[in-house]
Amino acid sequence: MNYIPTNNKDFEAFASEYHKEEKEILILTSDDSGGSAIRCGSSWAPITDFLAYIDLSSNDLKKGDGRVTWLLSEEEKKAHTLFYPYYFKRGSIYRLKVRDLIDRTVPEGRLPSFYNRFMVVEVLEENVENDELLAILAEYRKPVKVVDEILGELELNKDMEMFEGAIDWLGEEITIYLEVNIDSKASWTKAIKALRTLVEQQEQQDSEFRNFAAEHLTDLANDWRDDKETPEISKADFAARISLSELTITSSGNFTAYYDDDDMFLRHAITVSGNIKKGLKSATIEG
Numbered sequence: 001m002n003y004i005p006t007n008n009k010d011f012e013a014f015a016s017e018y019h020k021e022e023k024e025i026l027i028l029t030s031d032d033s034g035g036s037a038i039r040c041g042s043s044w045a046p047i048t049d050f051l052a053y054i055d056l057s058s059n060d061l062k063k064g065d066g067r068v069t070w071l072l073s074e075e076e077k078k079a080h081t082l083f084y085p086y087y088f089k090r091g092s093i094y095r096l097k098v099r100d101l102i103d104r105t106v107p108e109g110r111l112p113s114f115y116n117r118f119m120v121v122e123v124l125e126e127n128v129e130n131d132e133l134l135a136i137l138a139e140y141r142k143p144v145k146v147v148d149e150i151l152g153e154l155e156l157n158k159d160m161e162m163f164e165g166a167i168d169w170l171g172e173e174i175t176i177y178l179e180v181n182i183d184s185k186a187s188w189t190k191a192i193k194a195l196r197t198l199v200e201q202q203e204q205q206d207s208e209f210r211n212f213a214a215e216h217l218t219d220l221a222n223d224w225r226d227d228k229e230t231p232e233i234s235k236a237d238f239a240a241r242i243s244l245s246e247l248t249i250t251s252s253g254n255f256t257a258y259y260d261d262d263d264m265f266l267r268h269a270i271t272v273s274g275n276i277k278k279g280l281k282s283a284t285i286e287g
Contacts, residue, residue, distance in 0.1 A: 003070065003085045003122075010041040014071045018099035018119045025098055025118065026054040027068060028133040031090045031141070032159030037072070037082050044072045048088040049113070049159075052136050056095070061132050066116035068098065086123055091141075093133050095125035146188065150196050151176065158182060162248075163191070169202055169244055177248040187251035194253045194276050208280065209257050209272045210239035216283040221264040233264065242270055253277055261285070 027050040037044040052063045068088075076084055088094065098118035106115045144156035146163065154163040154176075163178040178191040198205050214235040222232050233241075246258040253276035258269050268287045274280035 003120075010043040010073075011071050014040050014043070014045060015099070015119065017102060019102055020099065022097050022099055022121050024056040024124065025096055026056065026128055026130055026133060027066075027094050027096060028052050028130075028137055029088050029090055029092050029094070030065070030159060037077075038069075040071060042074055044074070044077050044082065045069045046072055046082045046084075048086075051140055052133060053118075054130065054133065062116075063136065064116060065113035066118075067113060068096065068118050068120050070120040086120065089126075091137055092126070093128040093130055094123060095128050096120055097122040097124055146192070148192055148196070150199055151192060154178065154192075156180075156182070163188070167199060169199075169247070170206055172243070174244050175246045177246065179248065179250040181251070190251035190253075191249055194251070194255070195247070195249045197276055198247065198249070198255065206244065209244070209259070210242060211235075212280045213242060213259065213270055213272050213283040214239040217270065217285065220285070224265055238264070245269075 030049045030051050032049065037046045039045075047067050047069050050066050050068065052061065053066060054061050070086070072082065072084060096118070098121055101115065101117050101119075104115045106112045140158060144158070146154050146156075148154065151167055152165055154165040156163050161180060161182050163180060165176050165178075166173050167176055176195060178188070178195060180191050181187040218233055218235045218238045221238055225233075241262040241264065242259040243262070244257055245260050247255065248258075249255040255274060255276065257272045259272065261268055261270050265285045268285040271282075271284050271286055272280065273282050273284075
């Protein structure tokens with residue numbers, strides 16, 4: 001399929017980031033390969049993620065996360081969704097005609113996958129058979145688990161780059177997420193150590209989280225009351241009513257605790273964020 005964008009002005013700006021020369025590649029899309037986009041003027045640049053690609057001019061296999069992208073008008077997006085016109089399938093191999101990104105330098109703090117990207121010119125073939133890429137897909141789909149004596153079994157969600165699990169928190173089961181660098185087992189160790197610190201001190205931590213949320217959000221909870229004739233919520237009542245459901249932590253020790261709001265905010269989540277070493281930072285409502 002050869003797709004021609006409708007917005008010439010936006011397309012010129014979008015295409016200027018890529019080499020004019022075209023080449024053919026094979027890509028292996030990930031199991032969570034699409035659904036996001038970047039705004040480009042009045043248009044959109046949809047994104048499909050891949051796990052590896054082969055440059056067909058040299059047959060070089062390049063492993064590692066990357067992206068293919070193209071331009072879509074606002075009207076096309078509304079009419080056809082962000083997947084239009086290619087509708088790339090997950091875990092599939094495609095032969096594409098593309099243009100390579102001009103500057104692949106990765107700034108500090110940015111994702112390398114964002115700079116490993118190509119502009120789609122044409123989809124030449126779908127459902128391609130390639131043993132090298134199929135082997136990568138098979139390896140990618142193997143489950144990765146770690147078992148910790150305190151946190152229990154944690155399974156890696158490779159697309160989200162985080163471990164998932166469940167633990168007992170003051171007698172109730174909560175979901176835990178550890179955000180890591182998949183390629184760095186040191187980051188796994190750091191995230192596990194950081195979360196263990198919270199879990200081992202859960203009674204103290206839970207009290208601090210609740211009181212911090214109450215201090216910052218009780219007034220807002222009273223503003224949200226439907227019936228102003230009912231008694232105001234005290235900070236002590238607020239702290240007692242909320243219940244922890246999820247806990248997310250990074251390898252650098254940044255964490256967010258998600259509390260159910262007991263309908264004080266019409267079932268919005270209450271989040272308490274901070275850092276293991278620096279302490280609590282913010283309390284907000286989300287959703």
